[in-house]
Amino acid sequence: MTDPSQFSPPPPNAPQGPQGPHNPNVVQPQRELRRIGLWGAPESGKTTFLAALQVAVLRNTDNWMLYGVNEESNDFLDTQTGMLTQHRRFPAATKFSNALSWTLRGSTELPTGKRFGKKTKDVPLEFNIDLLDSPGAVHASKSVSTGAAPSEGDNLGFGDEAEEVHTEVEEDQIIEHLAGCDGIVYLFDPTRERRQGDSYSYFQRTLLKLSRQVFRDRGSADARLPQYLAVCVTKFDAPEVYRRARVGGYLSYDDTPQMLPRVREDSAGHFFAELCKDSKVGNADLVLSSIQKYFHPDRVRYFATSAVGFYLGEADRFTENDYWNISKSADGSVEIRGKVWPINVVEPVLWLGRRLPGDANGSAR
Structure with missing residues (x-):
């Protein structure tokens, strides 16, 4: 039987609803275009990082939404996120540069201008993110061999890329993209650095060409690059990385039922510095020195990230004795054991997106 209470006519003095996108009764979103490089x-783990972005948005407690501005970008999210969550496999490596464009929509606080009463109001905020997902080998120094280096059985499929030869044209395309970005997400893999010690080799050539492009074409108000930089220590869930954080006293735990561990925000930079110093076969400390010299200190923030997160098990809670979310079979194949629960994947992107012109602290939330 139909509920009669749902069939009452509206009162005569009821306000008119939205008539279209320009209705004055509807608060229009604050739109910001943010070009973010990877x-x-x-x-x-660049491809896996991007594949986990949608899951990270949904796991985030704030009211953010992510969607593509074109079919290619939506297809990427649909296909690659499904690979992680449904098939529990890592996405295939990036072989060619892919232009992706997404919109993040949430809210921000703006001043009301009133002397009395509420001083701020919530208004919608959306910013477009233009990304170029490129093969990691594009960033290689000429001193790095183009042949794939042995992984000693420790290649876990995190967007692992065959180090193919890439043309100067493709490299220049990447540099031009990064030079035009407002912010850059830099992924530092401590597990690869421990094995191969080539983080600086992949860092320096891009930094040199980026600096030349920016200072020659875009310019800067001072002697530093103008971009904001989110430095992400990847694979935080890997036992060797997690143990380093736990033994070093860097951990805090989420105030949620899952009690997921994180590296404390105020110590994330120190954690990165210690990992750089730990490198015995490479020069990762030069990556840190380069960041400190080429970028503004107040425009750099550090994160410890994990695309797949920690294993939670049937209790849906982190446990110290069984936390790795990766299983490896005898034939070398790997799969994700449980739910994908990204750690600090959307946070670096949100931090970069919130950087408003002339405001080093940002105002969005």
């Missing part, structure tokens, strides 16, 4: 060596 930078990292092969195996640093």
Whole structure:
């Protein structure tokens, strides 16, 4: 039987509803275009990081939504996210540069201008993110061999890229993209650095060409690059990385039922510095020195990230004795054991997106 309470006519003085996108009763979103670049060596997990972005948005407690501005970008999210969550496999490596464009929509606080009462109001905020997902080998120094280096059985499929030869044209395309970006996500893989020690080799050539492009064509108000930089220590869930954080006293735990561990925000930079110093076969400390010299300190923020997160098990809670979310079979194949619960994947993107012109602290939330 139909509920009669749902069939009452509206009162005569009821306000008119929205008539269209320009209705004055509807608060229009604050729109910001943010070009964000992605930078990292092969195996640093760039493709997996992007594939986990949609899951990270849905796991985030704030009211953010992510969607593509074209079919190609939506197809990427649909296909690659499904690979992680449904098939529990890591996405295939990036072989060619892919232009992706997404919109993140949430809210921000703006001043009301009133002397009394509420001083701020919530208004919708959306910013477009233009990304270029490129193979990690594009960033290689000429001193790096184009042949794939042995992984000693420790290649876990995190967007691992075969180090193919890439043309100067493709490299220049990447540099031009990064030079025009407002912010850059730099992925530092401590597990690869421990094995191969080539983080700086993949970092320096891009940094040199980026600096030349920016200072020659775009310019800067001072002697530093103008971009904001989110430095992400990847694979935080890997036992060797997690143990380093736990033994070093860097951990805090989410105030949620899952009690997921994180590296404390105020110590994330120190954690990155210690990982750079730990490198015995490479020069990762030069990556840190380069960041400190080429970028504004107040425009750099550090994160410890994991695209797949920690294994939670039937209790849906982190446990110290069984936390790795990766299983490896005898034939070398790997799969994701449980739910994908990204850690600090959307946070770097949101931090970059919130950087408003002339405002080093940002105002969005």
